[in-house]
Amino acid sequence: MDFKNCKECGKVFQSNTFARICQKCQKSDEERYAKVKEYIYDNRGADINEVSDKTGVSVDKVLRYLREGRLEIIGGGSLILDCERCSRSISTGRFCESCAKEIDRELKKGFNEPDKAKQRMYTADMVKKNKN
Numbered sequence: 001m002d003f004k005n006c007k008e009c010g011k012v013f014q015s016n017t018f019a020r021i022c023q024k025c026q027k028s029d030e031e032r033y034a035k036v037k038e039y040i041y042d043n044r045g046a047d048i049n050e051v052s053d054k055t056g057v058s059v060d061k062v063l064r065y066l067r068e069g070r071l072e073i074i075g076g077g078s079l080i081l082d083c084e085r086c087s088r089s090i091s092t093g094r095f096c097e098s099c100a101k102e103i104d105r106e107l108k109k110g111f112n113e114p115d116k117a118k119q120r121m122y123t124a125d126m127v128k129k130n131k132n
Contacts, residue, residue, distance in 0.1 A: 001014055001015070001016045002014070002015050002016065003015075004019070004020075006020075006021045006022040006025055007020045007021050008021045008022070008025035008029070009021075009022065009024070009025055029061075032055070032056075032057045032061060033065055033070060035055040035056070035057060036051060036055050036057050036061075036062055036065060036071065037065075037070075037071060039051055039054055039055050040071065044074075048062055048063070063081075066081055066092055066093075067081070067092075067093065067094055068093075069092050069093045071092065072091050072092040073091040073092065074091065081093075083095050083096040083099055085099040085103075086098075086099055
């Protein structure tokens with residue numbers, strides 16, 4: 001069990017997970033998320049400033065919900081996100097589909113390739129063996 005400071009209110013809370021905010025702030029965050037989700041569902045053409053004004057939820061929080069993949073822009077809505085890698089327009093998350101696949105492929109490649117430095121390392125025993 002760890003003690004952490006809540007990123008929202010600054011209070012100390014006890015956590016045994018990767019939680020960044022306390023339970024009280026988590027509850028209010030879920031309520032804000034529900035407001036935003038409902039407003040976007042009822043007003044599909046709304047832009048991010050309108051969503052923020054009508055729900056009382058900051059633009060940053062609305063963008064965070066989109067980046068986390070909790071909300072998705074459907075049907076070419078005016079809420080626009082850009083891929084963090086190539087700047088293409090996306091509907092949710094941080095990366096477009098092609099960049100996400102490329103990142104995944106690069107990560108898998110890195111894990112599957114043996115470390116070249118380890119292949120070239122010699123211990124004193126191996127050096128002695130080669131001299132004999």
